Amino acid sequence: MASFLAISNLAFAAPKNVTLTYQATRNGKPFANVTETFKQIGDQYVIESVTEGVGLAALFGKRILKSEGIVTAEGLEPKHFEQHQGDNEKKAVYADFDWLANQLRMTNKGNVTSVPLAKGTQDVASFPYQWMLLPPKADEVSLMITTGKKQRIYSYKAIARDVSLSVDAGQFKTLHLINASETGGGNEKEFWLAVERFYLPVKIIMREENGTAIEQTLTSIQTD
Template sequence: MTRRLTLALAALLAPMLALAAPPGPYRADYEVLRNGSVLGRAEVELARDGDAWTLTSHTRGTEGLAALAGADIRERSTLRWRDGRPETTGYRYEQKTAFNTRKRSLEVDAAKGQIVSRDRKDSRTLTWTPGVLDRQLVALALAQDLAAGKREVEYQVAERRAVEPQRYRLAGTESVQVPDGRIDAARVERIREGDSGRTTTIWLDPARDYLPVRTVQREKDGETIEMRLVGVEPAG
């Protein structure tokens, strides 16, 4: 009898458990490293104004050539929540150095089923699908899906020229050392087809709504770009 009751309750609760509540707004600071050496700092903020949400990041070069070039990168995603997951409603990217400026954008029109992607003088129309993400929202989607107990996920991500599938899997739990301390984090790896030699690994903290605490992008030639959490605080 007890077992039947437990199974019945689990069946009733499953739809609710599958939808993780949106995280609270926050501000997080990261150090950015290239091949193990500090390159700059990044500030990431998830903000809410009523039903309107934004995820912004500001990366500045503070050391070496990045500082000399005055490297400054800003990204801004506007989003809404669909079935407990983020969905992009717009995206802006701007990169400035002492030598040039580069801008990219995604303009989403769900009613027309399209996304207009602009990169400098190049403009093209992509097909919109429910739940589509921009590249900045992937980590936020991973946080929601890990909180909901998922171990492998696939997202449709709008890039410059196409909406492309991206797959990720939970590879286990790992203790990582970052400036903010030692954290028992969920290790997530991107699944890539073929042998490109490029890898992406993200560590997320279950104790803080699966906030990313470390990210490592390794290229085929061995070059790595890394972000490590320095500190985080709630944002009003």
């Protein structure tokens, strides 16, 4: 009962509205701006992440990720996820979470795949906000995450705590997490989470298989 109340109190203390903006660079050169919003009304949440390219990258259209679901005592419980790239529906992916039947339905290029839905599964838009509700206190944390195309366990290892990091949005005390997954598969990321601002991401680095480094740094943060 004590642990349940602790989780409930964490969820209750978290903000109901969050707006984060980032500058994204590829190999050190700016190529996009990212705006993310988290909104909770009652027990319902909506997360939206919009990436707008800069210069030639703008020709590819906006990349939009959206996650909808409910907030529970165990954090976020996604119901629906979708990702769009510009107006190209062929690149859209969807994931629907049937928690009663424990089934995850993923739609990619018109093909539908259903797989067993593991408890606590997140999508690629929701999982950073799961840390907002349930901070990663252990030295290693793992989450089952779906991209809309597949699902697998992503693991992260804390390599440094209370790291001072200065970005355009200000100076933050951060928790530094690196990828600890035993298998690859893409989307491996490195995070610096703001310890005193609900463990929201201050900086994110993703290294692609071809060696390209994509870095997001926080330019503004609003929470209430």
